[in-house]
Amino acid sequence: MTEQEIIDKTNKVFEESFEIEKDKLTPGAHIFTDLGLDSLDIVDLVVALQKSFGVKIRNEEKVRNIRTLQDIYDFISAIKNEDAGKSS
């Protein structure tokens, strides 16, 4: 999965699940202060990302460190690379 595919899929989650306009979805956007998510949304964000990317991240400690959209792109990228490493 390319970097751009990860960005597009992640942004789609924010557009569809959280009804956030496309132009607000910049890599540096803070998911709480800029995009308005709260603690309940984070639960739904994890569910949506799991579904979108076919990954299991619910119990990942690193989820707690996510602050910006770039953090999510990097996090998913790392998980995907880890998975690819395991399968090869």
Next chain:
Amino acid sequence: MQLKRVVITGIGVVTPLGNSIGSFIEGLETGRSAVRFMEEWTKYIGMRSHVAAPAELKDEKKIPRQSRRSMGRMSIFAVQAAEQALADSEIAPAGLSSGRTGCVIGSTMGSSRSINDVFEMMLPDRDLTKLPSTMFFQCMSHTASANVAQYLGLTGYIAATAAACASGLQAVGAGYDLIRLGRQDIILCGGAEELHPTVTGSFDVLFATSAKYNQTPQKTPRPFDKERDGLVCGEGSGILVLEEYEHAIKRNAKIYAEITGYSTCGSGSHMSQSDKRSMIKCMNEALQNAQMTPEKIDYINAHATGTPQGDTEEAGAIKEIFGDAVPVSSLKGHIGHTLGASGAIELIASLLMMEKNIIYPTLNLDEVSPDCAGLNHITKPVAKEVSTILKNCFAFGGINASLVCRKI
């Protein structure tokens, strides 16, 4: 202790006939039925009844996402009806967070669609990880009340009644008591309900639904009629603003009516069968509470859902107290049985009848059934001074509720 007087100063509805007071009344005035054939229900094995009175879910995106995410269909209806009622009452938003304003809103259960969705998501793989965070808030028994309170920022008494088809009227009764006792100044009261095959199915398995009119849905339900064969489920919400009399007078509020009497009681005899004796007790207690004699009532808005047994019992109870002197009608022919919302929606219709001095008839009452005879059944709109009304609701669990209002 001097009890306070309680008046109604705002009303709002989402109904199968429309999502505003204007469209609801227009539907009643023109004798329209909102009942239609439910093609999508024909796939359920064993479902006999394929008719219902759906309301339209619209403008829900006007509710901000973070408020809306905890609302199932019925809570959206409740919030929309509550907003209308509040606007109608002209109560300033600043007063909502004083601690003296609350809400009591009832329903049969939480959002049936959301409950269904939870099991659809969870059960195939016994997997909880797919569940959205806010599903429980849509499913809980007090979902309508909690969502309205959160959305409007109410900080007073917040509660939900859960008495199936008497939930809405019990909520109004509870609000009446809270204000009478001086515990609150304003309570938003009412009920909310949503259609779902599991809801109609719960009546269908008891053979309480209408199943003979699937090809002619506008002809059912038929309250008090010789050819009635059961109820038809509807959905929506009705919310009333109840206010302490002096509080309303001080701000020069429009007053629809004063609530003067209320009673709720159990039959103690059967879970699903209506019981004439306890209905009589309930109506008599409401009249005593209002310090009124039966002949002082100008109109009775019956519960009458179109079931053979329920209508017979209610007709018998009304006949014993009121004889054939007082006009009686049921609105189930127009909007079906909106279950937990019915008490509030139909009370609102009755208040509008008081305002307009007109009585709307029982739709589909073509020939009064012999076991429902002896009442002053209204089958055509009647112009009449309506200064006092009595509203009935009867529910599974043997629960009865009756409320008396008068014009002031």
